[in-house]
Amino acid sequence: MTKEIWINLPVKDINKAVTFFTKMGFTLNERNPVTETMASFFIGEKKMVLMLFRDDVLSGFSGSNIADTSKGNEVLFSIDAESPQEVDEMLLKAENAGGTIYAKGGEKDGWMYGGGFIDLDGHRWSLLHMDFSKMPGQ
Numbered sequence: 001m002t003k004e005i006w007i008n009l010p011v012k013d014i015n016k017a018v019t020f021f022t023k024m025g026f027t028l029n030e031r032n033p034v035t036e037t038m039a040s041f042f043i044g045e046k047k048m049v050l051m052l053f054r055d056d057v058l059s060g061f062s063g064s065n066i067a068d069t070s071k072g073n074e075v076l077f078s079i080d081a082e083s084p085q086e087v088d089e090m091l092l093k094a095e096n097a098g099g100t101i102y103a104k105g106g107e108k109d110g111w112m113y114g115g116g117f118i119d120l121d122g123h124r125w126s127l128l129h130m131d132f133s134k135m136p137g138q
Contacts, residue, residue, distance in 0.1 A: 023097035069122025084113040
């Protein structure tokens with residue numbers, strides 16, 4: 001039975017990635033030391049594990065080349081936000097940490113508010129607040 005799922009991401013520079021995700025408010029996983037080749041964070045209340053590996057290390061144990069994020073997405077990560085204000089705050093944190101905003105915060109379909117950023121290594125992250133009480137058909 002599955003106990004946990006870990007997100008494993010390739011990064012070019014561990015120290016820059018650690019600084020970025022620390023500024024985003026992710027919690028450094030103290031059980032795993034930060035080394036030249038890896039670092040670990042917890043995301044959210046459920047403490048989803050984010051493992052950062054230097055490109056060559058992840059390529060080595062995944063048996064695959066690292067995707068070129070300048071040419072396309074390998075995955076889109078979505079983070080639940082408590083409010084539209086939290087979406088905007090996280091977007092500002094991402095921008096201040098050196099990330100790029102690909103979608104400014106905004107309302108969609110009258111019941112969702114979201115936006116998105118790109119981290120230092122080109123991975124895309126979506127932030128979304130959903131007010132199910134305003135969802136059509138409810």
